Amino acid sequence: MLLVTGGAGFIGTNFIHSWLRTRDEPILNLDSLTYAGNLENLAALSGDRRYIFAHGDIGDANLVGELLQSYKPRAVLNFAAESHVDRSIAGPESFIQTNVVGTFRLLDCVRAYWGGMDGGRRESFRFLHVSTDEVYGSLGSDDPAFTEANAYCPNSPYAASKASSDHLVRAYRHTYGLPVVTTNCSNNYGPYQFPEKLIPLLVHNALTGKALPIYGDGQNVRDWLYVEDHCTAIQRVLEEGTIGDTYNIGGGNEKTNLEVAQTLCAILDEIRPHAQGKSYREQIVFVADRPGHDRRYAIDASKIAAELGWRPAESFESGIRKTVLWYVENSAWVSGVTSGAYRQWIRQQYGVAL
Incomplete structure (x- = not known):
C-alpha cells in the first residue's frame, strides 16, 4: 500500500487516478480537505477496494502514527501543501503551518x-516529497534553466515554505538515514485544478463572459507541465529514483502568461465560439502585478x-487542448467549486467582478 497525503487536491487526485488505472496496489489518501481539496474528484473510486480515504492533517502526529501502524504502507508520497502564491502573500501563516510544521x-x-x-521492509521503504521549481527563485531571460544544482533562492512566502520543507526532508536523510527522494516540478495544468490558478481561471471566466485577468504586462514565463506527465514522472522516481537525490520535472x-491566455482563447474560439462571432481574446485585461512576481x-x-x-x-499544444476540453465538458465540477468565497477572493485579488 501507498500512503498519499493531499490526495484530494489537484496533483494528488491525478496521481491516484493515474496509479489505479494501471496497478492493483491500494492507496490510502490522507487529506484535510481545505478549500482546494475536493472528494468529488475521487467519486469514481467509491467502492473500489484499492482506495481508502482518511480525513485529517499531516500535522496531526497521533493520527498519522495510527494510520502508519494500521495500514503499514511501503511508501509515503507527500503531495499535501498550501500552494497558491497569491494566498501566501495575503496570509502566509497557513503556508508555514502546513508546508513547514506539517x-x-x-x-x-x-x-x-x-x-x-x-x-x-525497511530497506525498500521510500518517502517521496513533491516540491516546486519556485524554490530556486527567478531566472533572467537568457539564464539557463534550473538544474538540481541550483542554489535555493525563494522569493514568496509560498516558495520559502516549500524550500523549508525540502531542507527538512534532506536533513532527515542525512541525520537519520530516512530513505527520501524529492521532486521539484514546474507549473502543472490539467483536470481537477482549482480555478484560482491561471488556466482554469481563464477558461471559467471566458465561458461565463467575464474578464480574463493577466498580471502586469503578461510577459512572466513559466514552464508548463501536463499533470499526467508529472504523475508518470513521480511513479518513475518512486520505482527507480536514487535515495537522497532530487529530480527536476x-x-x-516555456510560455508567457499572455501566450497561454491567447492559446486558450484560440481553442475556445474553435470549440465553443461566441454567438456574436467575436474572439475570447477581447476579454483579456491586464491588472496590477503581483508583489514580487518572479519573471x-x-x-x-x-x-x-x-x-x-x-x-x-x-x-503544450496537446496538453492545453485536453485541459480546455475537460473544463468545457465538466462545467458542473467547476460550478461546484466556485463558491461565494471563491468569487470574493477573485474580486480581492484581481480587482475584477465575477
Missing part, C-alpha cells in the same frame, strides 16, 4: 515508523531523462 511532523512520524520495520514548454521559471529535466528514462508525453 512536513516536519509527517517526517517525524515516518521516521519512527520506518525505524521499527524489519530489515527487508518539467514539461519543456521566469524554467526546468532542466535532463537528469530524470538520463537516469530514469522519463520524458513528457504531451506537448
Whole structure:
C-alpha cells in the first residue's frame, strides 16, 4: 500500500487516478480537505477496494502514527501543501503551518515508523516529497534553466515554505538515514485544478463572459507541465529514483502568461465560439502585478531523462487542448467549486467582478 497525503487536491487526485488505472496496489489518501481539496474528484473510486480515504492533517502526529501502524504502507508520497502564491502573500501563516510544521511532523512520524520495520521492509521503504521549481527563485531571460544544482533562492512566502520543507526532508536523510527522494516540478495544468490558478481561471471566466485577468504586462514565463506527465514522472522516481537525490520535472514548454491566455482563447474560439462571432481574446485585461512576481521559471529535466528514462508525453499544444476540453465538458465540477468565497477572493485579488 501507498500512503498519499493531499490526495484530494489537484496533483494528488491525478496521481491516484493515474496509479489505479494501471496497478492493483491500494492507496490510502490522507487529506484535510481545505478549500482546494475536493472528494468529488475521487467519486469514481467509491467502492473500489484499492482506495481508502482518511480525513485529517499531516500535522496531526497521533493520527498519522495510527494510520502508519494500521495500514503499514511501503511508501509515503507527500503531495499535501498550501500552494497558491497569491494566498501566501495575503496570509502566509497557513503556508508555514502546513508546508513547514506539517512536513516536519509527517517526517517525524515516518521516521519512527520506518525505524521499527524489519530489515527487508525497511530497506525498500521510500518517502517521496513533491516540491516546486519556485524554490530556486527567478531566472533572467537568457539564464539557463534550473538544474538540481541550483542554489535555493525563494522569493514568496509560498516558495520559502516549500524550500523549508525540502531542507527538512534532506536533513532527515542525512541525520537519520530516512530513505527520501524529492521532486521539484514546474507549473502543472490539467483536470481537477482549482480555478484560482491561471488556466482554469481563464477558461471559467471566458465561458461565463467575464474578464480574463493577466498580471502586469503578461510577459512572466513559466514552464508548463501536463499533470499526467508529472504523475508518470513521480511513479518513475518512486520505482527507480536514487535515495537522497532530487529530480527536476518539467514539461519543456516555456510560455508567457499572455501566450497561454491567447492559446486558450484560440481553442475556445474553435470549440465553443461566441454567438456574436467575436474572439475570447477581447476579454483579456491586464491588472496590477503581483508583489514580487518572479519573471521566469524554467526546468532542466535532463537528469530524470538520463537516469530514469522519463520524458513528457504531451506537448503544450496537446496538453492545453485536453485541459480546455475537460473544463468545457465538466462545467458542473467547476460550478461546484466556485463558491461565494471563491468569487470574493477573485474580486480581492484581481480587482475584477465575477
